[in-house]
Amino acid sequence: MRLVVADMDGTLLDSGGRIPEGLWPLLDRMRERGVVFVPASGRQHARLARMFERAIDGMPIIADNGSYVVLDDQELHSTTLERDVAVDLVHRVRAAGRRQLVLTVSGKRCAYVECADEAFLAECRKYYSRLEILPDLLDFDDEVLKLALFDPESVTRFAEPLIADLAGSHHAATSGRYWLDIAAKGTNKGAALRRLQDRLAVPPEQTAAFGDYLNDMEMLQAAGRSFAVADAHPQILAVAQCRIPSCGQDVVDAIGRLLARG
Structure with missing residues (x-):
């Protein structure tokens, strides 16, 4: 081996x-x-x-x-995602109106969130050492490696339907019980x-x-x-x-x- x-x-x-x-x-x-x-x-x-x-x-x-x-x-x-994909998903999450559903933009330099909820940030810091909280998530300036949706209740119930139409053009996979990651196809x-x-x-x-x-x-x-x-x-x-x-x-x-x- x-x-x-x-x-x-x-x-x-x-x-x-x-x-x-x-x-x-x-x-x-x-x-x-x-x-x-x-x-x-x-x-x-x-x-x-x-x-x-x-x-x-x-x-x-x-x-x-x-x-x-x-x-x-x-x-x-x-492999990186187009910025337009990240912007679109930010709008989708906001429109969903579900407070527990949170999006993290994972970039090469840093990860970005606009949620200041301490319970979520504690969870997020397990996975991201470099984490920046933005007043507006659309203000991130970085190459996007992946997008990560978090829902502490059911990521499959609430997050998967939100990105169902992206499945053919991107790679989506659950990463543990609470996270759903979206990355470039392949x-x-x-x-x-x-x-x-x-x-x-x-x-x-x-x-x-x-x-x-x-x-x-x-x-x-x-x-x-x-x-x-x-x-x-x-x-x-x-x-x-x-x-x-x-x-x-x-x-x-x-x-x-x-x-x-x-």
Whole structure:
């Protein structure tokens, strides 16, 4: 195994949203063996880089659900959305009149919101280290990597119908229970992984991927070995070759076993 890619929330992170301490010595052993570890997440690159600052040198990062791939602060690949799409979605969310439904514009430099609700901001800061609150969300000035709709009650019930007509021209995927992400067509963690495999000259059969939710689907399909945690989405369980009892340390242990097998 030469390349290991892991989703973060619900997979590598424990139930408290923390990186298991057992991962750090494992990353050292992987580096010694020439095995590349890649976090792949809907989270912002800046957030992931902060989380992995102890081991960031030489670590590729797949951020914003595949929209942004970075290695040592150098962009390897990005896909962006037209500003018109973001502006249209801002108007749709406002017209929906649902206070709980909130839009985040995730840009290359920063993420942008116009909601100052503290409960939402606390949730948002889990995923975005660089976050700017704008009086008017239409005033953002950045390249758009993705748009993220949040609804704490039911993102599938309220957000999915709002963007149903975009499904054919863009990529939309639920990212956990409360988030729905919209990106450029063909953008996903799997497409980002395939580009990384090409760049590193690592074939799928020497790649392992770990995930739990629908935004991990293409990533698992791009790997020769695929793993899902036991409480993963049913569609992910149907695709994954192997099941892991739980998130966090169980995932670290599974990676360790892969490394031991060579």
